[in-house]
Amino acid sequence: MKITPAASQRFVVAFLWLITSITLLVLLFIIGYILVHGLGHINWSFLTESSRRMGREGGIFPMIVGTILVTGLAVIIAAPVGVLTTIYLTEYTREGKLTSIIRFGTDCLAAIPSIIFGLFGFVFFVVVLRMGFSIISGALTLAIMVLPTIIRTSEEAIRAVPKSYREVSYGLGSTRWQMVTKVVLKSALPGIGTGIVLSIGRCISETAAVMLTAGSALRMPDSPFASVRTLSLHFYILSREGISMENAYATASVLIITILVINVIAYLLMRRLAAKVR
Amino acid sequence: MDSKIEVRNLNLYYDTFHAVKDVTMSVKPQSITAIIGPSGCGKSTLLRCFNRMNDLVEGSRISGQILFNGQDIYNSSMDLTQLRRKVGMVFQRPNPFPLSVFENVAFGRRVHGLPKGSETQMAVEKSLCATGLWDELKDKLNMSALSLSAEQQQRLCISRLLAIEPEVLLMDEPCSALDPIATGNIEDLMKELAINYTIVIVTHNMQQAARVSEQTALFWLGELVEYDSTVRIFENPSKKQTEDYVTGRFG
Known part of the structure; x- marks a missing residue:
């Protein structure tokens, strides 16, 4: 046939x-x-109560707070550093050896397994800088971990801004910085935002690096130097140590729903932003 | 009559390529000067010298002088921001920013830190009136500039320049992305603007040069072949090469 x-x-x-x-x-x-x-x-008390008996009973409120603090702080640190690095790479230097070395470096950084970042964070922030297992150690470690993602996505977004916008901006007498802030960043914002949302997702779901730097305390944190347990780590410990599979699945459900909600909100926001600049 | 822009023995190199060769010419104020010639003859390059846009090109070097209102623009004391405010450029493709109509026109004023509020609003209205866009767009100032027609976009780009009160408008083939009717409208606009502004236009289109300009310069391989009143260039040129070019025997 x-x-x-x-x-x-x-x-x-x-x-x-x-x-x-x-x-x-x-x-x-x-x-x-x-x-x-x-x-x-999952019910109201599961979301709002502290956990009892190592997580066998009670809720996950301290872990929700811990996740928000570690992730939030990590992104607040990483986003400006990443975006400013990208601006330097794309607008303030000419393509050359230095830029390709930096680019190669960020690519390598992106390919490193997260537990290595965890090990680095443990040695450097926890031990050498004496920050201990804490929100701040965890956040700094995660910030370094997501930096390559932010740099790569912002770079793509900034490179996609038409060259003619830059020419016109210069032609009207703007300085480089005015050109960057008034034209380039404005048009690249949806792309940069997408990168930041991706990073938030990575921070929330990270386990290994957090375990080695933020610790796994069950208490409510009372200072940036307090140890916290994030949701993903809580899930890992509950299931790995056979403490409570029910609560492990419930925690995982909360994680999944959170990430879904963040992605949907981000998607809608980016679409509105993109509609404004297109 | 004194000149708005005076070019003295200008040479420009892109690395080893000699793009503009020993050009000397002067541009009369409040008139339209056309620069014609085949592709790659250096006409756009010369235009981009007038507000130093060539500075952005890696490996470009110049020698010679360009005087704007008697000041050497390549002198190290020249304030580029002010130069580009006074000598604005309209590009080949209409290129409004992805902002509203209003924000596009107000952009230059914001860059130069000019007074905000009602003064900006007046400047925007005045600039849009000057290009004939005000009546069409006065109720749509918040609309994205990218949803305008090509001709409206090019008018908007001209308004964007006028809002920062330039003296010279450099136009790099401003009609090549437009249809014949839009081209005619923009040409009429240029003639109106030439009452107050000095216009230098680079064009591929010889008829366009003949229609709008008072002076015409013909370039060939980076050299200025002939520069004279448009009437003489098209009707009684002094060089054989010019006659051959304007009558379409080559190029």
């Missing part, structure tokens, strides 16, 4: 459709499995 082009076309379409569905199904299965096992245990 001879295969006609039309038949092979139909076959390919069906095959691609199948592969795509498998990918989606696996994803939906994982999320569905966790939500099915976890949602039933």
Whole structure:
């Protein structure tokens, strides 16, 4: 039997459709499995109470606070450093050896497993700088970890700003800094924002680096130097040490829903911003 | 009559490429001067010297002088910000910023820290009136400039310059992205603006030069072949090369 082009076309379409569905199904299965096992245990007191008996009972409120503090601080540190580095790389230097070294460096940094960042954070922030297992050690470590993501995504966004905008801005007599702030950053904002949201997601879901730097205290933190346990670490400890699978699934559900909500909000925000500048 | 811009023995190199060769010419105030010639003859390069946009090109060097109102613009004491405010540029493709109509026109004023509020509003209105956009757009000032037609966008780019009160308008093939009707409208606008501003236009289109300009310069491989009144260049040029070019025998 001879295969006609039309038949092979139909076959390919069906095959691609199948592969795509498998990918989606696996994803939906994982999320569905966790939500099915976890949602039933989530209630108001689970979200607002401290945990008791190592997490066997009670809620996850201190972990929610810890996650917000560590992630928030990490992004507040990493975003300006990352964006300013990118501005330097794209607008203030000419392409050369230095820029390619910096670029190669950030790429390497992006490929390093997070536990190595954790080890570095432990040695440097926790031990050498005597910050101890703390919010600040965890946040600084995560900030270094997400820096390459922020730099790479902002660089793409800034490079996508048409050259003509820069020319016109100079042509009207603006300085380089005015050009950067009034034209380039304004048009690149949706892209930069996407990078920052990605980083928030990475910080929230990070476990290894946090365990080595922020510790795993169950208490409510009372200072930036207090140890906290983030949601993902809480989930890891609950399941790894067999403390409570119900609460582990419930914690994982909270994590998944949080990340989904952040992504949806970010998506909508970016779309509004993009509509403004396009 | 004195000159607005005077070019004296100007040479420009991009690395080893000699793009503008020993050019001397002067531009009359409140008139339209056209620079014509085939692609790559250095006409846009020369235009970009007048507000030092070539400074942005890596490896460009110049020798010679350009005087604007009698001041050497390549002198180290020249304030580039002020130069570019006084000598503005309109580009080949209409290139409004992805901002509202109002913000586009107000952009230059913000850059130069000019008074805000009602003065900016008046300047925006005046600049849009000068390019004939006010009646069309006065109720749509918050609309994105990117949703305008190509001709409106080019008018807007001219308004954006006028809002910072320039003296010279450099136009680098301002109509090449426009259809013939829009081209005609922009040409009429140029003639109106020439009452108050000095305009230098680079164009591929010889008819355009003949229609709008008072003086015409023909460039060939970086050299100024002939520079005279437009009437003489097109009707009675002194050089054979000019005659061949304007009658379409080559180029």
